[in-house]
Amino acid sequence: MxxxxxxxxxxxxxxxxxxxxxxxxxxxxxxxxxxxxxxxxxxxxxxxxxxxxxxxxxxxxxxxYPLTRAAALALARERIPDFSEEEFDALENDCRIDWIYVNGEKRYFDRFFDSLCKTDTAIAARAGVRPAGADGHDESGLLERTLQQMRRQGSVSARLCCRASVRLRPETFRKGARVRAYLPLPCACDAQSQICIESVSPAPTHISPENAPQRVVFWEEVMEEDHPFTVEFSYVRTAAYTDLSGPRPAPPDAPPDFDLNEQPPHILFTPYLRELARTLTADADSPLEKARRIYDFITLHVRYSYVRAYFGLEAIPDACARNLTGDCGMMALLFITLCRCAGVPARWQSGWKAEPDFCGAHDWTQFYAAPYGWLYADPSYGCGAAREGNETRRRHYFGNLDPLRMAANTAFGADFDVPMDGWRADPYDNQVGEMELDGRGLRYEEFLRSKEVLSCTLL
Incomplete structure (x- = not known):
C-alpha cells in the first residue's frame, strides 16, 4: 500500500x-x-x-483559503461593481461563502465566487458570465436529446476519443529529478467496451489492467528535459435505459457481491446518518423505494457548491448531510452511506463528464435493488435538474445515467496498482492525474493538467 x-x-x-x-x-x-x-x-x-x-x-x-474579507469583496466587485458588503454577509450567513479561521482571522475560499456563479443564475447574469448551472446543465440540448433517445430506443451508445496530459510547472522542474506520473484510463465495467489506448507519450512504464479499481497509465523516469506525459484513448460507452415504472424484470441469475460495509474514513454509520437513514426510509417496502427516498432527499435539499481539496475534508457524508451543501463527490458519498445504513448495497464510480465541448471530473454511484440488479444514481445531476425545474431529468438519474461520460474508478479510496511513494494530491480518487518528484507527491498547484474530448459520436 x-x-x-x-x-x-x-x-x-x-x-x-x-x-x-x-x-x-x-x-x-x-x-x-x-x-x-x-x-x-x-x-x-x-x-x-x-x-x-x-x-x-x-x-x-x-x-x-487565501482571501481576506477585503480581498474577497474586491474579487466579487471586479465582476459585479455594486456587490455590497451586506450582500456578502447575507451569502456568508446562508453558508454560500466558505471560510475558515487562519490565526484567528477569517479567510475565504478561493473559488467562492465561481461557486456562486455556477449555481446562482442571478449572480452569474450580474457578473456577465454564461450561467453554468449545476452538473447536468445542458445548454446545447445534446444531453436532453440523448436522454429522450434512450427512453425511445432502450439504450444509446457513444464512441468517444479523449486526450489527457500532466506536466510539471516550469518552476517545479529540476533536471535529473526522478519523476513519476499517473493519468486515468477508462476501465472495464458494464457500460464501457472497445477500450483502446490509441497513443502514449513517452513510452509508458506500466498500464493498469482494465479491471483495476483505479485504472492508470504510469510513467517513471529521470527527467533531463521538461516534457508532458500524454495519453489518447477511445472507448464505447453504452447507457441502457431501465424503466422503473414499467414491468419488473426477472431476478438476476446470480446475486452480486453486496457492498454494505462501512469504509473508513468517510463511509461511516454515524449516529446522525443512521437516524437520518431510518427517518427517510421509514415504511419503505423495498430496497428500491429506500434508495429513491434517499435520492429525493439529496437532490431536493442539498445545494451544489465547490469545495476545498478532498485531501483536507473529513467525515464527508456527515458534513454534507449536516450542511446540506456539497459537490458531486460529497453527494455521491452521502447517497452511498445512507443506502448502506438502510441495508441497500451501494458503491462508487467516477471519471469524467465527457461531451464534445466540455470535459470535467465527475462522480456518481450504483446501488443494488432486486429484481433489477445494479442500478445507477447520479445525485449531482439530479440536483442540477431540480434547480432547473426539470423533474423528468431529475427522475431519470435515479436508475439511469447517460453515455456522455468516462468511468476510470470503481472504488473510492483504492490505491493505484503501482502506489505512489508520497502523498497523492487526491488520496481518494483519480480524475485529473497525479505526479511525484523525487518521492514527494506534488500538490495540484505544482503541476499542470489537461483533459479533452477529441471526438464524440452517438451510435
Missing amino acids: GRSDDFHFLHMGLPEDVLRRKYHGDFAGAAAAIDRHLSRPDTPEAMRRSLTVQREILQRLPLD
Whole structure:
C-alpha cells in the first residue's frame, strides 16, 4: 500500500490540544502539538497514523483559503461593481461563502465566487458570465436529446476519443529529478467496451489492467528535459435505459457481491446518518423505494457548491448531510452511506463528464435493488435538474445515467496498482492525474493538467 493508506485512520479524531489550535487556525501551533504526540513512545499506532495525515492536512488547508474579507469583496466587485458588503454577509450567513479561521482571522475560499456563479443564475447574469448551472446543465440540448433517445430506443451508445496530459510547472522542474506520473484510463465495467489506448507519450512504464479499481497509465523516469506525459484513448460507452415504472424484470441469475460495509474514513454509520437513514426510509417496502427516498432527499435539499481539496475534508457524508451543501463527490458519498445504513448495497464510480465541448471530473454511484440488479444514481445531476425545474431529468438519474461520460474508478479510496511513494494530491480518487518528484507527491498547484474530448459520436 502507498502512503495514502494512512487515510484509513483519519477518523480517529484529534487530541484536544491539537483540535483547539486547528479550529482557531493556529496551524503552526497545531503541527507542533502533533509533533509532540508523535515523539511520545506511548502514542497508539492508530492515533500516530491519523496524526501523520492531519499534519499534512495542516500544511495544505490554508492554501484553499487565501482571501481576506477585503480581498474577497474586491474579487466579487471586479465582476459585479455594486456587490455590497451586506450582500456578502447575507451569502456568508446562508453558508454560500466558505471560510475558515487562519490565526484567528477569517479567510475565504478561493473559488467562492465561481461557486456562486455556477449555481446562482442571478449572480452569474450580474457578473456577465454564461450561467453554468449545476452538473447536468445542458445548454446545447445534446444531453436532453440523448436522454429522450434512450427512453425511445432502450439504450444509446457513444464512441468517444479523449486526450489527457500532466506536466510539471516550469518552476517545479529540476533536471535529473526522478519523476513519476499517473493519468486515468477508462476501465472495464458494464457500460464501457472497445477500450483502446490509441497513443502514449513517452513510452509508458506500466498500464493498469482494465479491471483495476483505479485504472492508470504510469510513467517513471529521470527527467533531463521538461516534457508532458500524454495519453489518447477511445472507448464505447453504452447507457441502457431501465424503466422503473414499467414491468419488473426477472431476478438476476446470480446475486452480486453486496457492498454494505462501512469504509473508513468517510463511509461511516454515524449516529446522525443512521437516524437520518431510518427517518427517510421509514415504511419503505423495498430496497428500491429506500434508495429513491434517499435520492429525493439529496437532490431536493442539498445545494451544489465547490469545495476545498478532498485531501483536507473529513467525515464527508456527515458534513454534507449536516450542511446540506456539497459537490458531486460529497453527494455521491452521502447517497452511498445512507443506502448502506438502510441495508441497500451501494458503491462508487467516477471519471469524467465527457461531451464534445466540455470535459470535467465527475462522480456518481450504483446501488443494488432486486429484481433489477445494479442500478445507477447520479445525485449531482439530479440536483442540477431540480434547480432547473426539470423533474423528468431529475427522475431519470435515479436508475439511469447517460453515455456522455468516462468511468476510470470503481472504488473510492483504492490505491493505484503501482502506489505512489508520497502523498497523492487526491488520496481518494483519480480524475485529473497525479505526479511525484523525487518521492514527494506534488500538490495540484505544482503541476499542470489537461483533459479533452477529441471526438464524440452517438451510435
